[in-house]
Amino acid sequence: MKTNFFSLLILISSLIFASNYSNAQSQTLGGKVEYKGANKKLAVMISDVKHFKVTVETVESLKLKENGLTFEIVIVGLLAKEIVENKELIKIIDRSEKSGAKLVICEYALDILKVDKSKLDKRISITPNALIYMFELNDQGYNTLVY
DSSP: HHHHHHHHHHHHHHHHHHHHHHHHHHHHHOOOOOOSSOEEEEEEESSSSSHHHHHHHHHHHHHHHHHTTTTEEEOHHHHHHHHHHOOOGHHHHHHHHHHHHHHEEEHHHHHHOOOGGGSTTHHHHHHHHHHHHHHHHHTTTTTEEEE
């Protein structure tokens, strides 16, 4: 009985901590973030909704246009399916476009996940293979990150 109680207490404490940590993280991103790097060309490969949202928040904070930054978000994995099927993500796509980031999606992921490409938002470019695309961005001088 004591073991179950303590296990439940630890679980509840962990959930409360995780919730508070998540809220604190999103609150700190509210203002402008200063990017001190020399490279003005940045790209991130994203495979899930959570990281997509965080990336768009970061992009908004960076004020791309004001700071002369170029930013590409390359969509792979399960996010490739979610971006087409989850209508709630249209708001995130809108925010991304408004911030000046370019969205690119992996056609290979769309094919593997059997996603109807005709339903893809027209603002999202398609690349045949996201990994090769990231290598090419790197060759073009982009700082690239896989998230």
